Amino acid sequence: MPNLPFRSLAGHLIRNTLGLSLCCMVAVFVVQAAIMLQHHRAEFGNLADEVAKTSVPLLSFSLWDIEPRAVQKQVELIAQRPQIGYVLLQAGTGQTFEAGDARLRGQPGSLRVPIPAPQGRSVVGELQLWGNPHFVVNEMLRTAWTVLAGYGIFTLLICGLIATMLRRELQMPLQRLAEFARELTPQTLTQPLALDRPRRASLDEIDQVADGFSKLQNGLRQHIANLDQMVAERTQQLEALVEANHQLSITDPLTGCFNRRTLEPRLQDEIERAHRYQRPFSVICLDLDHFKKINDQYGHPAGDAVLRATAEHLRNATRFRLDWTVRMGGEEFLVVLPETVLATARQNAERLRQLLQAEPVWFEGQRIGLTASFGVAQWQPEQSASDLVQQADALLYQAKAAGRNRVFPEA
Numbered sequence: 001m002p003n004l005p006f007r008s009l010a011g012h013l014i015r016n017t018l019g020l021s022l023c024c025m026v027a028v029f030v031v032q033a034a035i036m037l038q039h040h041r042a043e044f045g046n047l048a049d050e051v052a053k054t055s056v057p058l059l060s061f062s063l064w065d066i067e068p069r070a071v072q073k074q075v076e077l078i079a080q081r082p083q084i085g086y087v088l089l090q091a092g093t094g095q096t097f098e099a100g101d102a103r104l105r106g107q108p109g110s111l112r113v114p115i116p117a118p119q120g121r122s123v124v125g126e127l128q129l130w131g132n133p134h135f136v137v138n139e140m141l142r143t144a145w146t147v148l149a150g151y152g153i154f155t156l157l158i159c160g161l162i163a164t165m166l167r168r169e170l171q172m173p174l175q176r177l178a179e180f181a182r183e184l185t186p187q188t189l190t191q192p193l194a195l196d197r198p199r200r201a202s203l204d205e206i207d208q209v210a211d212g213f214s215k216l217q218n219g220l221r222q223h224i225a226n227l228d229q230m231v232a233e234r235t236q237q238l239e240a241l242v243e244a245n246h247q248l249s250i251t252d253p254l255t256g257c258f259n260r261r262t263l264e265p266r267l268q269d270e271i272e273r274a275h276r277y278q279r280p281f282s283v284i285c286l287d288l289d290h291f292k293k294i295n296d297q298y299g300h301p302a303g304d305a306v307l308r309a310t311a312e313h314l315r316n317a318t319r320f321r322l323d324w325t326v327r328m329g330g331e332e333f334l335v336v337l338p339e340t341v342l343a344t345a346r347q348n349a350e351r352l353r354q355l356l357q358a359e360p361v362w363f364e365g366q367r368i369g370l371t372a373s374f375g376v377a378q379w380q381p382e383q384s385a386s387d388l389v390q391q392a393d394a395l396l397y398q399a400k401a402a403g404r405n406r407v408f409p410e411a
Contacts, residue, residue: 005202021155028147036140047083048111048129056127060115063091063124075099078129085132089115091125104130173206180213252327254304255311263326263334267385270338274379282345282378284335285392286352289371289404291331302363306370307331309361317352334389342378349374349407357405371405 055078062070071089079087079099086100098105107130115125180193193213200207250262258266267283274281288294288310295303307327314325314335326334335352337345353374361368375395379388399408 021151021158024151024154028151032140032143032147036136036143043083045111047081048113051078051113051127051129056113056115059089059127060118060124063093063115064118066093068095068097071095072097072099078127082135083132084129085134086130088128088130089125090128092123100130101132104133169204177206177209255307255327257311257314257325257327257333260326260328263328263389264385266324266326267336267388270336271379271383271385271388273338275381279339280341280378281336281338282340282342282376283388283392284337284345284349284352285328285375285377285389285396286333286335286349286372287396287400288331289373289400294368298363298366298368302361302366302368305363306361306368309359310356310370310372313352313355313359317348317355334392340378342376345378346376346407346409346411349376353405353407373399373404374407375399376407376409 055074059071059074062074071091075087075089075097076099078084084100086102086104087098088105089097091097109131111129113127113129114123115127116122117124177193193210203211250258252259270281273279288306291303291306294306310331310333311325311327314333318325318335318337322339323335323337326336328334335348337348340348353372356370356372359370361370373396375392375398377388377392377395383391395408399406402408
């Protein structure tokens with residue numbers, strides 16, 4: 001298929017429909033708005049005449065008798081008319097009375113009504129009226145619903161025209177596409193799709209579907225011809241599964257920490273690194289206090305929840321991708337701290353002790369308090385991995401013998 005520019009058929013039809021509809025709507029609303037504005041000006045003028053006949057005499061007597069409350073009440077009654085937005089009365093004595101939306105004051109289009117004195121020719125004040133723009137908008141909105149009803153009939157006619165176009169431009173070609181897809185078999189996969197459409201200067205969705213069938217057929221041929229690549233991809237997936245199984249084999253399934261079998265080789269690597277670069281590292285051995293009592297009192301699921309919470313605290317309180325934790329078995333854990341001297345490791349252990357004591361575990365609405373005993377040791381040159389672990393374990397048991405919930409060696 002030649003490399004022609006894409007033209008969305010649905011978009012083309014929608015744009016034409018919307019363009020025509022918007023033009024008609026704009027024309028109707030412009031005419032309607034002009035009529036409404038003229039009608040509002042005429043009504044507002046008539047309203048000013050009515051106010052001059054009904055309210056001005058009362059205001060005249062009230063101003064002449066100097067009754068501010070009566071004047072203000074009359075002004076507020078005038079402002080309550082929906083067509084009026086703001087009323088301002090300026091008395092000859094200098095007093096000002098107002099009611100309504102004061103933001104309209106100073107805007108053009110107000111009407112002035114003089115207030116004569118009772119039985120006299122002098123003027124005791126001037127009444128100034130501003131129209132209510134919200135009233136005009138609401139009137140136009142009510143009129144809009146009427147316009148939209150007529151516009152809906154017009155839209156239905158447009159939709160009828162579009163339906164006729166869709167039948168010619170979409171329905172018949174799509175039927176041919178459906179027949180082609182229904183007749184596809186392994187033997188006819190390479191048979192080309194012929195729509196017999198007239199030549200066009202641009203592409204639409206149906207042309208792209210036909211082109212997609214052609215690309216699919218070519219892709220199937222290439223896929224069948226490249227089975228070796230598929231085998232390589234499956235092999236790669238199998239290797240990923242093997243790696244995932246390896247991770248499962250070195251990880252404790254309950255806590256997510258490393259399991260006991262990974263301790264010796266990883267700890268030996270840390271010793272070799274520390275020896276090569278003359279850098280310190282330390283370990284923290286910790287054991288939860290009275291864990292058997294937790295299992296007996298709350299049940300083994302609660303004990304599992306305590307172990308998971310302890311492992312989560314250890315992960316959050318240690319350095320990401322540098323420190324690592326091993327579950328030694330039961331309720332005992334070992335934290336390895338590379339690049340860490342004994343004093344710093346002891347501070348970390350004390351922080352962990354305080355964290356475990358301050359953060360109880362909630363299991364099925366029950367509060368389970370935790371404490372732990374800690375033994376901290378720093379690797380010494382020529383010390384083996386087992387000796388280092390035994391040293392930390394011995395300090396741990398000293399902490400338990402001293403009353404639990406403490407760190408040994410003490411500061």
